[in-house]
Amino acid sequence: MKLFGIFFAAFLINNILLMRFLALCSFFGVSTNIGTSVGMCFSVIFVMTLSSAVSWAAYYFLLVPFHVEFLRTAVFILTISSLVQFLELYLKKMIPTLYRSMGIYLPLITTNCAILGAAFLAIDYQYNFLETMFYSIGVSSGFALAMILFAYIRDKMAIAPIPKWFQGYPIAFITAALMSLSFLGFSGMFGL
């Protein structure tokens, strides 16, 4: 039950994009194209889950025993970047079709603040390994939800009669802000 609560809180109530305002650069950059957005979302789910697991392990097996918890920023970045690089090499050789469909997003999301943010937050909430897994899947699903919703809205906005000075990013930011307001309605749900 607690695991579901963790997932739901990460997915909807504390949505990483619309409530915590992380990973906005890729959010605005990639959401112009629906197909690209979907590919990006799959990459994010995959990478975030993997990197949260590895970061959690690095924190509790490397940093805590030596009492160097303050190194977590540097160590997490090192670990996550190397992991994603390794993943890219592996995919390119072993599963070329998968590489062609989602591999191009891997360098883009290596340094995405949401990836690092999810790892940090999982440590801050003092989750165990299983809880970290549910948490990171929840965060990345929340990212996917917000991203795909926004991509469809932007697709409609392309043919809408928007005033000249609002076209492009201004109206995109205003729309995202309105989406964020609506997601605020979820806070306090189930006492989470």
Add this chain to the structure above:
Amino acid sequence: MLILISVIMLGALGFLFAGLLGLAADYFRVEEDPRIASVLAVLPGANCGACGMAGCRDYAEKVVLGQAAATACSACGAKGAAIISEIMGVGCGEVERKVAVVHCGAKGEQRKKKGNYSGVKTCMAVTLVDGGGLACTYGCLGYGDCLAICPFGAIEMREGLAFIDPEKCTGCGKCVSACPRKIISLRPYDFKVAIACSSRDSGAVVRKICPVGCIGCKLCVKQVADVFKVTDNLASIDYAKTGIACGPAVEKCPTKCIVTSD
């Protein structure tokens, strides 16, 4: 002490990961046929999809694997096809250069309207509402779907009519599929004559609507019978009949709807 541990830990991790990645890069190296790179260099890189593959990279890979013809890319021209054939070591057949042409000639004041249109300004959207207020139900709508899709910038709008520059056009065919009225077609580059009308309305109706439309009078057929043909009140050219002078037909056409490009 703490500083020492931090430095050692970060340094060790750094070296460890760098070493692992170096080994991985070697182990997972993907050998690529160098011919792919040389074919890619010849291709225009516009990813227009005219060859039927998913972009230039895909086509280059398939050519080297022998799964695609060396002449499939119309955008790189006869010269490019010859170079690709040479890279692949196969003989190259004759590649005929084709360019697109819009079969409509009404510009500016000639484009008679029967109503006002206010809505989404794309040709595709306008066709859904009965031609957007233009009197001719066959002609160019002028909102530039073809212009938007051309990867080579060969199309421009002149007084509300789409015009394709035969020098810039590579014959990829994207505009042909983009036009919702289907009035763009490919003609051989060397055959520089085309009928600038697509109206199948009878002559009397066309006279009321458009000063430069084809009225199906068959004067062109009388002049140059082999090349010109009139079906459904519309003249057409048989582009297979090369080497015949079409000048007389161009001069005799009463509405000047047969155009040449020099």
